[in-house]
Amino acid sequence: MHDAISIITAKRDGRELSGAEIDWVIEAFTHGIVADEQMAALAMAVYFRGMTRAEVSRWTSAMVDSGSRMDFTWLDRPTVDKHSTGGVGDKITLPLAPLVAACGAAVPQLSGRGLGHTGGTLDKLEAVPGWRADLSRAEMAEILADPAVGAVVCAAGADLAPADRRLYALRDVTGTVESIPLIASSIMSKKIAEGTEALVLDVKVGAGAFMKDVADARELARTMVELGADEGVRTVALLTAMDAPLGRTAGNALEVREAVEVLAGGGPDDVVELTLALAREMLAAVGLDGVDPADRLRDGSAMDRWRSMIAAQGGDPAAPLPRARHTDVVLAEFDGVVDGIDAHGVGLAAWRLGAGRARAGESVQAAAGVELHVGLGDLVTVGTPLATLHTDTPEKFDYARRSLEPAFTGSAESARRARGVVIERIGPVER
Template sequence: FAMPRVDKHSTGGVGDKVSLVLAPLLASCGVAVPMMSGRGLGHTGGTMDKLESIAGFRTDLTLDEVQTQVRQIGVAMFGQSGAIAPADGRLYALRDVTGTVPSVPLIAASIISKKRAEGLDGLVLDVKTGRGAFMPDPASARTLARAMVRLGEAGGCRTTALITAMDRPLGRAIGNALELEEALQALIGEGPADLRELTGRLAVEMLLLAKVCESQEEAQLEVARAMASGRALDKFRQLVEAQGGNPAVVDDPGSLPQATEVELFDASEDGVIGTVDPRPLGQAVVEMGGGRRQLGDAIDHSVGFVVTARPGMEVSAGQPVASVFARDAAGIELGMQALRAAIRYGPAEPPLPLIVGRVTSADLVDR
C-alpha cells in the first residue's frame, strides 16, 4: 500500500456511530482504513448492522476484495472471516463456555490479534467507561486500555487509546438506521456536539499515528477541511457504492428503513434531568427487534430512539425529550418503559468528561 494504514476499535456503547464517520473521514485525508467491524453485542449496537441498514450493502467481503477496495478508494468496512484471525473465533467460543469472556488479557488479545492481522501502521482504541459500557469502572477501563496499547506496540503497531464516556448515550440517535442518518450529518460537520468532538479527537490521533500530520493543530485543520469541502461525505458515497449499497442514501436519508410507529416521550415533571442511563435504551432496541437475542435473528433496522434529554437539562412537564421509533404498538410501549427507566430527575450527577483519559506507550496521561 502506498498510503499508511490505520484503524480504530471501540469496546462498544449505546449510540456509538463514530466508525461510520471516522473511516470515510480518514480515507478522505489520504489514509488507508481497512476497518474490521462487528455486530451488535448485548445492549451495544454493531457497525455492520448499522451499515446493513443501507439496501444491498455487503459486509461479507473476501480478503482479496478488501485489499482491492482499499487500494482503489482507501477504505473498506467488513466483518471477521475465516481468512482473518481464524483462531480468535475458536478461542472466543472457548471463553464463552469457560466463563472467561470478561478476562482483560483475553479481551486485549482478541482485539489486538484481529487488528494486527490487518497489517496496520497505527491503531487508535476507544475504550468506553460508565454505566452503559462493558467496563463501567474507569479503573478497569484504564487496565484494559494499557493492556491493549502494550500488545499493539509490542507487535510493531503504533497504538494509542482514549478512554471515553458512556455514562450517557453518544449523540442523540440510538438504533441502526437512525444512527446512520446521524452519522451522515456528522460527515458534513453537523449533528450532536459530543459526536463531532469525539470523532474529531479520534481522527486527530489517527492522523498523527499515520504521520500524515505533524501536529494536533495541523490534524484538526485537515479534519475540518475534509468535512467542510464535502470530501468526507463523498468518500462515504464511494464506500457505499463499492460494497453494493445504494449511494442515493447519502443525499436522501429518507430511503433508509422507516419505522411504522413513532411517538414522542414527554418529561413527566418540571425540574432538572439528573441521569440518562444508556443501558436500558440499548437493551430496549434489542427487545424492539433492532438487535439479536440469538444468532440468526433478523433485525429491524428502523427501530430505536432519538433522545434530546441530557443530564443537567432543565425541563417542563409535557416537554418532549425523546422519540420512540417502533414497528408496532408493543414496540412503542417497550420504548416508553425504557425511557422511563433511563431518564431520572433530580440533581444532576457530575457527568464523566467526554475524554476521561489517554493511554500511549508512555502510559496514561489524564485529561
C-alpha cells in the same frame, strides 16, 4: 510433549504457562485436539488466576498465528484502524473511516455484528440499501487502493485469528467474558492479524459500557497498547465516557442518519468531538498530523468519501434509509433539568424494540431504536417529549418503556458539570 490437562491444572494452581505450552494449546484447540470443554476450563482458570504480561503477549501472538495475516504494505499511503469496546449510540466508525481516508490515510476496518443492546457497525451499515459486508480480500484491496475511496468497513474472514473466533464463542456461554487478559488478547489478535500499521482504541467507561470502572478500563487499555507495541503496531488508547448515550440515537438506520449529519457538518456535539479526537489520533499515529480533519468535514471531502465508500460496497448513498412503521413518544414526568440519561437503559430499550439481537445469527430491525429529543442539562417540564421509540413491532413498546422511562432523571438545578467525552489518553509504548 504437552497435554491439555497438565496445562489446565498448571494455570488452575497459579503457575505461569511457558510460551511453548501456550503455542501448543492454541494450535491444538484450533485444530480440534483440545476439546471445547477443556478450553472452557482453561479460560475459567485464566479468569480466576489471571495472566502475566509475558503470557498475555504470547497468547495473543499464538492466536494471530492460528490463521493468516493481511498485508497492506504495498499501498501508497499509510494504514490505520480504530477499535471501540462498544457503547450505546456508538456510530463513530461511520463518519470516522471516510473522514480519515479524506485526510490521506487508508482505513481497513474489519468490524462485527452486535450482540445485545443495538447492532454492531455492520448491522448499522446494512441499513443502507444494497450495502454488503462480505468482501473478498481482492475486493477489499481494490477499494483501499482506489484514490477516491481509501476506506473499507467489512466482515472479518474466517481465516483471521480463527482460534479467537472459537474461544470467544466459548467465553460467551461459560461466564468467562470479563477477563482482562482474554478481552485484550481477543481484540488485539484480530487487529494485529488485520495488518494495519497503527491502531487507535476507544475504550468506553460507564453505565452503558462493558467496563463500568475507570481503573479496569485503564488496565485493559494499557494491556492492549502494550500488545500492539509487541507486534510492531503503533497503538494509542482513549478512555471515553459512556454514562449517557453518544449522540441522540441508538439503533441502526437512526445512527446512520446521524452519522451522515456529522459528515454534512452538523450532528450532535459529542459525536463530532469524539470523531475528531479519534481522527487526530489516527492521523498522528501515521505521521499525518499536519492535516486537520475538521477542515475535511467543512469542505465536504469527508462526505464525498462516505458516498464513494458506500457505493464501492454495493450501497446506494442517495437511497432513503428504512423508517419504522410505528413510533411512540415518551414524555417527561418531571419539571427541571435533565441531569442523567442512563446509557444502559436506552440501549436496553433499543434492543427490546428490535435493534439488537439476543443470539448470534438473529436478524435485527434496520429501523428500530430510540431517538432522544433532550440532552444533559436541558430544561424540561411535564409533557416535554424526551424520546421517540421506533419499531415495526408495536407490541414491544411497553416492554421498551420499562427500561427507557427510568433512564431519565432530573433535578431542580443541574449539579452536573459539563465534561468532554475523552477522559484519558494512554500510549503509545515505544519498542
